Amino acid sequence: MPRGSHHADASHRNAKRLLKALLDYQSKKIERVQGLQVRWKDDTSYLIVEASSTQSLIDLTSRDFHEDLLSKYQINNAIDNMRDFLGILQEDPQNPPSYKKGPKKQIYTIKLPLREKREILICFDKLWNDKRLDKNLDPINLAQTSLPSHSQPPSDSHQDSSEDTGDTDSSDATEASASHEQQSSSSSSLQNLFRNRVGESERSKIHKLNSNHLQTLKPDTPGRPMALDSPFYVTLPNEERSLEEIIEPGVLIRIRASRRMGKTSLIYRILAYAHTKGYRTVYLNLKQQTDARILTDLDQFLQWFCSFVSESLELTPQPDCWSDGGKHSCTKYLQECVLKQLNTPLVLVLDEVDCIFEYPQIFKDFSSLLRGWYEMAKNPGMEIWEQLRLVIAHSTDNYIKLDSTQSPFGNVGQPIKLPLWSRQQIQDLAQGYNLEWLASEEIDRLMAMVGGHPYLIQMALYHLWKDKEMTLEQLLNLAPTSQGIYRNHLRQLWNGVQESLLLEALKQVLKSEGNVKLDQEQGFKLEGMGLVQFQGNQVRLSCELYQHYFLEWLMAKI
Numbered sequence: 001m002p003r004g005s006h007h008a009d010a011s012h013r014n015a016k017r018l019l020k021a022l023l024d025y026q027s028k029k030i031e032r033v034q035g036l037q038v039r040w041k042d043d044t045s046y047l048i049v050e051a052s053s054t055q056s057l058i059d060l061t062s063r064d065f066h067e068d069l070l071s072k073y074q075i076n077n078a079i080d081n082m083r084d085f086l087g088i089l090q091e092d093p094q095n096p097p098s099y100k101k102g103p104k105k106q107i108y109t110i111k112l113p114l115r116e117k118r119e120i121l122i123c124f125d126k127l128w129n130d131k132r133l134d135k136n137l138d139p140i141n142l143a144q145t146s147l148p149s150h151s152q153p154p155s156d157s158h159q160d161s162s163e164d165t166g167d168t169d170s171s172d173a174t175e176a177s178a179s180h181e182q183q184s185s186s187s188s189s190l191q192n193l194f195r196n197r198v199g200e201s202e203r204s205k206i207h208k209l210n211s212n213h214l215q216t217l218k219p220d221t222p223g224r225p226m227a228l229d230s231p232f233y234v235t236l237p238n239e240e241r242s243l244e245e246i247i248e249p250g251v252l253i254r255i256r257a258s259r260r261m262g263k264t265s266l267i268y269r270i271l272a273y274a275h276t277k278g279y280r281t282v283y284l285n286l287k288q289q290t291d292a293r294i295l296t297d298l299d300q301f302l303q304w305f306c307s308f309v310s311e312s313l314e315l316t317p318q319p320d321c322w323s324d325g326g327k328h329s330c331t332k333y334l335q336e337c338v339l340k341q342l343n344t345p346l347v348l349v350l351d352e353v354d355c356i357f358e359y360p361q362i363f364k365d366f367s368s369l370l371r372g373w374y375e376m377a378k379n380p381g382m383e384i385w386e387q388l389r390l391v392i393a394h395s396t397d398n399y400i401k402l403d404s405t406q407s408p409f410g411n412v413g414q415p416i417k418l419p420l421w422s423r424q425q426i427q428d429l430a431q432g433y434n435l436e437w438l439a440s441e442e443i444d445r446l447m448a449m450v451g452g453h454p455y456l457i458q459m460a461l462y463h464l465w466k467d468k469e470m471t472l473e474q475l476l477n478l479a480p481t482s483q484g485i486y487r488n489h490l491r492q493l494w495n496g497v498q499e500s501l502l503l504e505a506l507k508q509v510l511k512s513e514g515n516v517k518l519d520q521e522q523g524f525k526l527e528g529m530g531l532v533q534f535q536g537n538q539v540r541l542s543c544e545l546y547q548h549y550f551l552e553w554l555m556a557k558i
Contacts, residue, residue, distance in 0.1 A: 009140050011081050012128055017070060018078040019110070019124060021060050022049060023117045031281065032314045033059045040115065047110040054106070063283075082110065086127055219433060219465060222458040225264040228272055232432055233265065234425050234454065242266075242416050243273040246347060249386035250377025252370070252413030255393040258530035260455035260489075261418040263393045267349055270391055274347040279389070282312040287352035295359045301366070302330040309334070309348070315341055327369050334373070339384050347389045354394040371412050396528035420452030429457070433465040442472050449476050450486075451543040453530065459485050480548035490549050496529055497550075506531065510551055515540045 024030045026038040026047065035052030036059070051057050054072055061070040070078070082089035092107035112120050129139035219232050226233040236242065245253055253270070255263050271281050284305075294304045303322060310317045318337040322329045339346065350370075356363045370390060377385040390413070421429075423443060430438045438446075450456035463485050464470060478484040497503055505522035509531075515538035518526070523539050526532045531546055532539040541547050 015078040049108040252374040252390040257418040281347045287355040299325040349391040
């Protein structure tokens, strides 16, 4: 049977991704998006979608940070496939044609078999493969697609950039085909299920027929934040207490760590916990949602910031609150036009704050503003500021851009430290990957190479799970080379060292057989990159991976 490239994995993921986001939006698991309404039609299972433009649907996927944001092309691809390939989406005839100028309001009706999300997505998968068989194409392997989540993150975000993890893993096509034949012979066609409401007997059939997929969990791709229900998430020590910090009136929580230590994964859990308390939330990723144009002028940046907060909360922007500009106007706006308009605490999450380190004046004034709001909550008569709960996350890698040897927010607020993983945590995680063959001695060898760094450990276990023929010895032998799984990570570190003029300091560390004392600023910045660890006033390399890699490069330069 021909493989065929149309209606394959990518198109399936786009359509299913959009459908999941629409269902979560209708059930209010995703915060409101301007220009978008999603509702059930009367007492039917027809989902009505009214979008002021395609941008509204793009914004929807940006607010649902369980998965990646969809581009305009991917949104259109998803709509086209639900309409033309699956036949479950119908466009309102009043939708303007693409050549017409002006607003592109779009109204869609998506005909679903029932209202339960999990069953809908199972039906969706089967319908997709039925349609592929109709076109003489192999069914896609549903075991490789992401499973429906039991709980979705309630606010917007975007993942950290994913490391190059190699080609997507493949599985046996014969097994996938046999699985599909079993499903086809055991149940009525899903086209009928989408025309009629699914009864309990049919629903139980669907669960039974897809049990092989539901039991096959694909590990999260390393380098991306962990979904709320991911079985591969490693809980932090005292994590519950960290989440409960958000209850404290006027709290400021600081999350600082080097890249890919799990900052955004923890933010997911803080936001989810805040929603269980009925709090309003705003998530702002400064790296993804700002540009150089607004970071060159403080007034412009602060006005944009206030507008972003208002729109995220679906509050009408109040330009009259903005008087003489500057920090005073920003504080007044947040107090009068935001906090006083809400009847519940507001959790304001600022992620990737380090992206503004390279704009010294903006960073200096904005960080002092945040510290000021935190202090104001303690003052008599300023109780309104107790409603604001700040969460600030930044990567210490970008300390190389600071002319300082101190953390940019000092000792303000409650710090949350993201520790290295323990031997026991790594061993437990290896079992989750079904890598029981990793004996204690091999776990020790892995930790000697990469320490307990969460991302580096996840990368190793993921690749051992993915490539059943690879041994730990093979992985470790290639690890510090340009053919190893850490090649992109190591290259980024090398570029950072060169650009920050820290190469000479790193040479001192490499030449020493033990600990070495560095200039305070140099040690501070190398630690921020995760390359060294402090032992008292001295430093040493974090792990053998960096020792082998950087020695090789330095020898090549001699």
